[in-house]
Amino acid sequence: MDPVFGMPTDPEETEGSQATAGEALTDTSQIADDDRVIAALREVYDPEIPVNLYDLGLIYDMAIQDNGDVNVLMTLTTPACPVAAEMPQQVADAVSTVPGTGKVTVTLTWEPPWTMEKMSEDAKLALGLG
Numbered sequence: 001m002d003p004v005f006g007m008p009t010d011p012e013e014t015e016g017s018q019a020t021a022g023e024a025l026t027d028t029s030q031i032a033d034d035d036r037v038i039a040a041l042r043e044v045y046d047p048e049i050p051v052n053l054y055d056l057g058l059i060y061d062m063a064i065q066d067n068g069d070v071n072v073l074m075t076l077t078t079p080a081c082p083v084a085a086e087m088p089q090q091v092a093d094a095v096s097t098v099p100g101t102g103k104v105t106v107t108l109t110w111e112p113p114w115t116m117e118k119m120s121e122d123a124k125l126a127l128g129l130g
Helices: 035-043 087-096 121-126
Strands: 018-021 059-064 071-072 104-108
Touching: 018 087, 035 059, 035 087, 071 087, 087 104
Parallel strands: 071 104
Antiparallel strands: 018 104, 059 071
């Protein structure tokens, strides 16, 4: 545990941890599409980096189920990130605001480890790396 933030710093303590938001849809005739969910993911920023999580390459997978439920697999730049416990919930909350989404489950993973190569070209340019 981090002595200052009181959060796990060992990747094994957070691997597979999940955050959820939203609830099952009763009307599945208007399921959200990938573009809307990705737009919501682009609204969540790492507080230490002025680039959204999607363009940073922290979202490894996103799948919208036939019933509107959304599963997101994500990582962070480092297991020692001081917001490791908060970011998955922020992602779940953001995605759950998209009309046509049901229950949103965000799972945190450390494999494969994040590298700067996972960033979009726009992210690299914003950070002066491109």
